[in-house]
Amino acid sequence: MNDRTRLIHSGQDRDPHTGASSIPIYQVSTYHQQDPEHLGPYDYGRSDNPTREALEQTLAQLEGGARGLAFASGMAATSSALLLFQPGDHLVVGRDIYGGTYRILTTVFHRWKLDVTFVDTAAPDLVRRAIRPETRGLFVETPANPLLQITDLRAMAAIAREHSLVAIADNTFMTPYLQRPLELGFDIVVHSATKFLGGHSDLIAGAAVVREDALGRRLRSIQNSFGAILGPQDSWLVLRGIKTLAVRIDAQQRTADQIARWLLTRPEIRRVYYPGLDQHPGRDVHARQASGAGAVLSFELADGPAAVAFLKRAKLPLVAVSLGGVESILSYPAAMSHAAMPESERLARGITDGLVRLSVGLEDAEDLIIDLRSALEGKTAN
Amino acid sequence: MSIELTTLLAQAGNRRDPATGSISVPIYQTASFGHPALGQSTGFDYSRSSNPTRLALEETLAAADGGHRGFAFASGLAAIDCVMRLFKSGDRIVVTEDLYGGTFRLFEKTLRPFGVEAIYVDTSRLSAVRLAIADPRVAGIFVESPTNPLVRVADIRAIAVLARARDLLMIVDNTFLTPVLQRPLAQGADLVVYSATKYLAGHNDVVAGAVVTRTRELSERIAFFQNAVGAVLGPQDSWLTLRGLKTLPLRIARQQENAGRIAERLAVHPRVRRVYYPGLPDHPGRDLLTREGSGPGGMIAFEVDDPARVPGILAGVKVFLFAESLGGVESLITYPAVQTHADMDPATRERLGINDRLLRLSVGIEDFGDLIRDLGAVL
Numbered sequence: 001m002n003d004r005t006r007l008i009h010s011g012q013d014r015d016p017h018t019g020a021s022s023i024p025i026y027q028v029s030t031y032h033q034q035d036p037e038h039l040g041p042y043d044y045g046r047s048d049n050p051t052r053e054a055l056e057q058t059l060a061q062l063e064g065g066a067r068g069l070a071f072a073s074g075m076a077a078t079s080s081a082l083l084l085f086q087p088g089d090h091l092v093v094g095r096d097i098y099g100g101t102y103r104i105l106t107t108v109f110h111r112w113k114l115d116v117t118f119v120d121t122a123a124p125d126l127v128r129r130a131i132r133p134e135t136r137g138l139f140v141e142t143p144a145n146p147l148l149q150i151t152d153l154r155a156m157a158a159i160a161r162e163h164s165l166v167a168i169a170d171n172t173f174m175t176p177y178l179q180r181p182l183e184l185g186f187d188i189v190v191h192s193a194t195k196f197l198g199g200h201s202d203l204i205a206g207a208a209v210v211r212e213d214a215l216g217r218r219l220r221s222i223q224n225s226f227g228a229i230l231g232p233q234d235s236w237l238v239l240r241g242i243k244t245l246a247v248r249i250d251a252q253q254r255t256a257d258q259i260a261r262w263l264l265t266r267p268e269i270r271r272v273y274y275p276g277l278d279q280h281p282g283r284d285v286h287a288r289q290a291s292g293a294g295a296v297l298s299f300e301l302a303d304g305p306a307a308v309a310f311l312k313r314a315k316l317p318l319v320a321v322s323l324g325g326v327e328s329i330l331s332y333p334a335a336m337s338h339a340a341m342p343e344s345e346r347l348a349r350g351i352t353d354g355l356v357r358l359s360v361g362l363e364d365a366e367d368l369i370i371d372l373r374s375a376l377e378g379k380t381a382n
Numbered sequence: 383m384s385i386e387l388t389t390l391l392a393q394a395g396n397r398r399d400p401a402t403g404s405i406s407v408p409i410y411q412t413a414s415f416g417h418p419a420l421g422q423s424t425g426f427d428y429s430r431s432s433n434p435t436r437l438a439l440e441e442t443l444a445a446a447d448g449g450h451r452g453f454a455f456a457s458g459l460a461a462i463d464c465v466m467r468l469f470k471s472g473d474r475i476v477v478t479e480d481l482y483g484g485t486f487r488l489f490e491k492t493l494r495p496f497g498v499e500a501i502y503v504d505t506s507r508l509s510a511v512r513l514a515i516a517d518p519r520v521a522g523i524f525v526e527s528p529t530n531p532l533v534r535v536a537d538i539r540a541i542a543v544l545a546r547a548r549d550l551l552m553i554v555d556n557t558f559l560t561p562v563l564q565r566p567l568a569q570g571a572d573l574v575v576y577s578a579t580k581y582l583a584g585h586n587d588v589v590a591g592a593v594v595t596r597t598r599e600l601s602e603r604i605a606f607f608q609n610a611v612g613a614v615l616g617p618q619d620s621w622l623t624l625r626g627l628k629t630l631p632l633r634i635a636r637q638q639e640n641a642g643r644i645a646e647r648l649a650v651h652p653r654v655r656r657v658y659y660p661g662l663p664d665h666p667g668r669d670l671l672t673r674e675g676s677g678p679g680g681m682i683a684f685e686v687d688d689p690a691r692v693p694g695i696l697a698g699v700k701v702f703l704f705a706e707s708l709g710g711v712e713s714l715i716t717y718p719a720v721q722t723h724a725d726m727d728p729a730t731r732e733r734l735g736i737n738d739r740l741l742r743l744s745v746g747i748e749d750f751g752d753l754i755r756d757l758g759a760v761l
Binding site for chain 2: 001002003004005008009019021022200201202240243244246247248250251316318320325326327328361362363364366367368
C-alpha cells in the first residue's frame with residue numbers, strides 16, 4: 001500500500017462493532033472483565049486504550065517499526081526512551097538537539113548519573129571519538145533546529161551498530177512521510193507529534209516507534225509503568241491529523257522551497273538555511289536519506305533590531321514558538337527556543353540575534369511572500 | 383489585504399483569543415455566559431443564540447462563500463429545514479428532481495403536510511425551470527448542483543437571473559463542490575446550504591450543516607430561526623468542522639485529481655455501462671463548470687453491466703469503505719437505490735437512472751494506484 005493510502009487506512013480505520021468510519025474515542029479508565037481469573041486484552045486505560053492503540057499501530061506502520069507508542073508530549077516520549085538507560089551509562093548526543101531534550105539531559109537525567117557528551121553529529125569522526133567503553137546510546141536530530149544542520153543517519157547507524165549503541169533519532173521535522181530512520185538502521189524514533197503529525201497547532205503529543213519487538217516491549221513497559229501516556233481525545237485528534245499529513249507536507253514543502261529561493265534574492269537577508277537549497281551544507285546527505293526538504297527554514301537579518309522590527313511588521317504568519325501546523329509560524333530563536341543558552345555559546349553556533357525561523361503553513365505562497373516582502377521593506381501589508 | 387481562500391482557511395479561527403494568544407480557537411463548552419451588569423452583555427448570553435467557537439466557524443463559512451453571514455447547524459438537513467422556514471403555507475418551491483434522498487424526504491414528509499409544496503424538475507435544463515416558475519404560487523427555487531448521485535450540473539447563474547426577475551428566493555445546495563470550486567452567491571443565489579459533514583469537515587467524523595446568506599435581511603431572518611428553532615451545532619463539532627476547513631483546498635484538489643483519473647478508467651472498463659462524472663468530455667455539464675471557473679469535484683456515479691455483481695463489489699472492496707456519506711479523506715462506495723435514495727419512490731428512481739446497477743463513489747485522498755487496483759479487483 002502506498003504511503004498516501006497508509007496514512008488514511010493504517011491502524012484501525014473502522015470500528016468492528018458498528019462499522020464507524022472513525023475510530024471511537026474510548027474515554028474510559030477501566031474495562032469490565034468477563035472472566036475474573038483471566039483478564040481480557042484491556043484492563044486499565046493507562047496500560048491500553050483502543051483509541052491510543054489505533055494511533056500507535058498507525059505510527060508503527062508509518063515508521064516501519066515493530067511497535068509504536070503514544071505519549072503525553074514529545075518530551076514525555078524522549079524522557080521515556082531515555083529511561084531505557086541506567087546510571088553510569090554514557091550517551092553521545094547531537095549538539096543541536098531540541099532545547100527541551102538538552103534541558104532534561106543536563107538537569108533531570110544528570111542527577112540520575114546518566115552521562116552525556118554533546119557533539120556535532122554532522123561530523124561522524126567527532127561522534128566516533130566521543131564514544132567510551134560505557135557509551136550505550138546515540139541520540140541525533142536531523143535536520144536540526146533551527147539551522148537545519150544535516151546528520152548522516154546511515155553513518156550514525158553504522159557507528160551505533162559497531163559499538164552496540166541504542167540509536168535514537170528525533171524525526172519531528174521530517175515525519176515518516178519524508179524520512180524513516182528505522183529503515184536506515186536506527187533503533188528508536190521519537191517525535192513531538194504536536195508538530196507535523198498532529199499538524200493543526202491544537203494539541204500536545206509525543207510518539208516513539210521502536211524497530212525491534214524486544215526493545216519495543218521494554219519501552220512499552222516503561223510507558224505503562226512511568227505512565228506519561230497520551231489521552232484518548234488527543235490520540236484521536238493526532239490520528240485525524242495524520243490523515244492529511246501527505247497533502248499538508250506536499251503543499252507546505254512546495255511553499256517553503258519557493259520562499260527560501262525568494263529570500264535568497266533579498267538584499268536584507270544575509271543567509272538562508274533550508275535543506276532544499278543547493279548551497280545548504282549536507283544537502284546531498286539529506287537527499288540520500290529523505291525524500292524532501294521539509295517545511296521549516298531559517299534566515300538571518302542584519303541584526304537583532306532588524307529581526308525584531310521584521311517580526312513586528314509581519315502580519316500573516318503568527319509569531320509563536322512551535323512549528324508544523326497549518327498556519328505559518330515565525331519564531332525568534334534568540335528569545336524563544338535558545339533563550340536559556342549562554343550568549344557566547346549561542347552565537348558560536350550561528351544562532352545570532354538576526355536569526356528568524358519560519359515554519360511554513362498552508363497559506364497561499366503569494367500571500368506569504370507579499371507579507372514577508374512588506375515586512376522586510378519596512379512596510380505593513382494592507 | 384485581499385487574501386486567497388487557501389490562506390483564509392489555513393488560519394481560520396486564529397487570533398481570536400487576545401487573552402492568551404491561543405492559536406486554536408478555544409472550545410467554549412458552555413451553555414451560558416455571565417453578564418457584566420444589568421442590561422449589559424459580552425455579546426454572548428446563551429449558547430443556542432451564539433457561542434464563540436460556533437461563531438469562529440460561522441464567520442469562516444461566511445468569508446469562504448463571500449456571504450453576509452454564516453450559520454452552523456446540527457446537520458445538513460437541519461440547515462435546509464431552517465432555510466425552508468423562510469416560506470409559508472401555500473408556497474411552492476421548484477426543486478432539483480434528482481436530489482439527495484434526505485432532502486426529498488424533508489420536502490415530502492415534513493414540509494408538504496405544512497402546505498409547502500415541492501415541484502420537482504430537471505434543473506440542468508433551463509427551459510424546464512422557466513416553465514415551472516411560470517406558476518404564480520412558486521416562491522423559491524432549491525437547486526442542488528452537481529446533483530446526488532447523478533452529478534447533473536445546473537446553470538446557477540442563468541437560473542438566478544430567472545429567479546431575480548420573478549423575485550424568487552434562490553437556494554443552492556453546494557455540498558458537492560464547496561466554496562473552493564463553486565461560489566453560488568457570486569453567481570446570484572440568495573442562500574447556500576451545506577451538509578458540512580461532507581467535504582467541509584472532511585474526515586467522516588462529524589455531522590454538521592451550514593447556511594450562508596447573501597444579504598443582511600436574510601441573515602436576520604435566518605438568525606431568528608436558528609435561535610428560535612434551535613438546531614444549532616455544538617461547540618465540539620464546530621471546532622472539529624473548523625479544523626477540517628483548514629485542509630479543505632488540499633483535500634479537494636487531491637480528491638478531484640483522483641476522481642478524474644478513476645472516471646477515465648471506469649469509462650473504458652468492459653464491465654461498466656455508463657459513467658457519470660462532470661469532468662468527462664461527454665458530460666453535458668462539463669463546459670458549464672469550466673466556464674464558471676469551477677471543477678468536476680470528487681463524486682462519480684457509474685453503472686455496472688450486471689446488478690448481480692453489486693453485492694460482490696460492495697463486499698469485496700478493501701480500500702473503499704462501503705458506507706453512506708461522502709466527502710471524507712477516505713474513499714467510500716455507496717449503493718444509492720438502497721442507501722441514500724431509499725425514500726424516493728421506485729418509479730421516480732428508475733426514471734432518473736438511480737437503478738439497481740448504479741454505484742456511487744466518493745473519492746478520497748488515498749494513492750490513486752491503490753484505489754484503481756481496489757476497483758479493478760472487484761470489477
